[in-house]
Amino acid sequence: MGAGALAFAPRIAFAAAATDRRFVFVIQRGAADGLQMLMPVGDPAFAAARGALAEDAATATKLDAMFALHPAMPEVARLYAGGQALFAHAIASPYRDRSHFDGQNVLETGGTAAYQQRSGWMNRLLALLPAQEAQAIAVSATIPMALRGDREVASYAPSSLPDASDDLLRRVTALYEGDRQLHAIWSEAMQTRMLAGDLSGGGGRAGADTGALAAKLLAPADGARIAMIETGGWDTHTGQRQRSAAQLKGLDALVASLRSGLGPLWDRTVVLVATEFGRTVAVNGTGGTDHGQASAALLLGGGVKGGRIIADWPGLAPAALYEGRDLKPTAALDAFIAGALAEQFALDPARVGATLFPKALSGRAMSGLVRA
Numbered sequence: 577m578g579a580g581a582l583a584f585a586p587r588i589a590f591a592a593a594a595t596d597r598r599f600v601f602v603i604q605r606g607a608a609d610g611l612q613m614l615m616p617v618g619d620p621a622f623a624a625a626r627g628a629l630a631e632d633a634a635t636a637t638k639l640d641a642m643f644a645l646h647p648a649m650p651e652v653a654r655l656y657a658g659g660q661a662l663f664a665h666a667i668a669s670p671y672r673d674r675s676h677f678d679g680q681n682v683l684e685t686g687g688t689a690a691y692q693q694r695s696g697w698m699n700r701l702l703a704l705l706p707a708q709e710a711q712a713i714a715v716s717a718t719i720p721m722a723l724r725g726d727r728e729v730a731s732y733a734p735s736s737l738p739d740a741s742d743d744l745l746r747r748v749t750a751l752y753e754g755d756r757q758l759h760a761i762w763s764e765a766m767q768t769r770m771l772a773g774d775l776s777g778g779g780g781r782a783g784a785d786t787g788a789l790a791a792k793l794l795a796p797a798d799g800a801r802i803a804m805i806e807t808g809g810w811d812t813h814t815g816q817r818q819r820s821a822a823q824l825k826g827l828d829a830l831v832a833s834l835r836s837g838l839g840p841l842w843d844r845t846v847v848l849v850a851t852e853f854g855r856t857v858a859v860n861g862t863g864g865t866d867h868g869q870a871s872a873a874l875l876l877g878g879g880v881k882g883g884r885i886i887a888d889w890p891g892l893a894p895a896a897l898y899e900g901r902d903l904k905p906t907a908a909l910d911a912f913i914a915g916a917l918a919e920q921f922a923l924d925p926a927r928v929g930a931t932l933f934p935k936a937l938s939g940r941a942m943s944g945l946v947r948a
Contacts, residue, residue, distance in 0.1 A: 588790055589723050589804040595705060597844045597879075597920055598794050600803045600834070601698065601722065602827070604851035605680060606811030609865055610872030611857065611903060612820045613649070614663050614885070618642035621892040627859045629817055639663075643885050648824040651832040655876055659883040662875045662945065664912050666890055668853060668905035670936060674867035676811070679852035684722035686910060686933040695725030697913070697932040698804060702727045704923055704931060705801075720804050774809035775826025776819065783807075783826030784833040791837020794845075805830070810851060814862040831876060843878030846920045846946055850874075850909060856901050857892055868902035873909060875916055879947045886912075886942075908936070915942030922948070 615633050616622050618641050623630045636644035637653040643665070645653050655661040671682040671690070678690035686697035699722070775783045786805060793800050807827065812819050827849070835842050854871030870890075875882070890896050890904040898904040910933040917932070918925040918941055925941040 588786065588793075588806070589720050595801055595921060596841075598801055598803070598838070598841060598846070599917065599920055600790065600794070600805065600845065600847040602805045602807060602830070602847060602849045603680075603683070603720070603722070604810045604827075604849065605806060605808045606676065606851075607679070607853050607855055607867055608810040608823075608851040608871060609812065609816065609820060609855040609868075610665060610667075610851075610870070611854070612816070613646050613824060613874075614639075614665055614872045615644045615646065616642055616665070616889065616892065617644045619889070619892050621894075625857050625892045628863065629859055629865075632817065632821070640885060642887070642889065646821070646824050648821045649828040651828045651835070652874070652876070655831070655835075656883055660876060660878055660880055662880050662882040663872055663885045663887075664875075664907055664909075665872045665885060665887040666870045666903055666905060667873050667907040667909050667912060668870045669909045671853060672869065674853065676852060676867075681721060683850065683852045683909070684720065686936070688935045692935060696720070696722035698722040698802065699725030699727050700931050701802070701917060701928075704928065705921065720806055722804055774823075775807050775830065776809055776822035777826070779822075780825045780829035783828070783830035787830040787833025787835075788837050791834050795838055795841055812855070813860070813864040813866060816859070816864040835876075845877045846880060846916055847876040848873065848913065848916060849876070850913075854903055857897060857903060858901065869898045870903040870905040870907075873912060875945060877946075879920070881944060881947055910936045911940065911942050912945070916945045919943070919946035919948070 611626065612629060612632070615630070615636055617633045617636070617638070632646060633644055635647040637647065638644045639656060643663070645656065652661055669679070669683050670688040671679045673679070681690045682688070684696050685693035686700070687693040703726070790803055790805060794803060809819070809823050831847065834847065838845055850873040851871050854868040855865035856868045858865070860866055886907065888906040890906050892903070894900065896904060911929070914929040914932055915925060917923065918928040925943065929936070929941045
């Protein structure tokens with residue numbers, strides 16, 4: 577694949593290990609709204625609590641009596657129907673504040689507080705796999721925190737803008753709208769940033785290109801076995817209904833392209849999709865939502881024990897919300913990740929939990945997520 581194709585992909589990081597099984601972590605940077613992706617339509621408070629965001633439920637795919645999948649995700653719906661997609665809802669890392677940087681650090685390092693751990697849980701995972709082949713490369717401006725640590729990881733990627741909230745960048749775009757020279761320069765910079773992480777571009781093309789690239793690097797016998805894909809654009813403070821639909825369409829295209837590109841290897845692959853925290857239940861004055869707590873996580877793959885949703889549902893009634901505004905966390909993301917990885921790579925769950933999430937207080941790893 578040429579350098580031009582790489583320019584269209586969100587940042588991706590790869591690691592190799594001596595196993596025929598694959599693991600892919602898709603991080604949704606910016607706090608993805610799990611209530612929009614997997615709508616709790618059976619909750620009596622859903623429609624009133626979500627306002628205009630609840631309107632997508634009319635065309636959503638009903639998964640069971642409680643939940644419906646956003647209509648922009650037909651590929652994931654097919655995987656669910658085929659028993660290859662599993663959702664966990666009302667799930668969160670141990671982080672309980674609302675800073676993107678701190679929340680992502682907790683998610684990627686596996687700590688219970690920001691900057692508590694100096695390495696990432698994916699890097700520590702490499703130590704549990706055959707060391708002689710645990711080589712890694714990050715197709716990224718910098719190596720994602722989840723892959724930093726004692727195991728050396730190289731990186732390469734086209735340059736991109738430094739991290740900033742999507743809401744701030746949209747406001748700067750509006751500010752430069754009337755200046756012909758600055759508007760042209762800024763537009764080019766924004767396009768570069770979009771190609772480096774946002775899934776909404778090209779009607780799903782950005783996501784499809786990313787999935788195809790990941791599949792080409794995972795499929796060879798001597799290729800990567802572990803991959804991390806960074807996606808941005810999930811910080812929807814304004815115009816969320818349209819923006820989330822575009823993002824979810826891109827995510828769905830990524831999954832479809834990855835599955836198609838892997839072919840038979842899809843049956844030996846587990847894909848985790850997760851975000852640093854969720855968003856508020858109520859819609860704000862600009863048609864968006866603000867930083868919240870619990871969200872939804874997703875496991876995909878031929879070996880996943882799918883076709884079901886894991887949820888100790890707390891409810892959306894005002895009295896049931898965390899601090900009166902957010903979906904209350906009732907499941908631990910670290911236990912979900914540890915359980916999936918232990919079963920995917922036939923490792924001892926206790927050892928996986930102690931290595932990847934040594935300071936977590938969430939208890940034992942979940943089980944029954946992936947087939948042996």
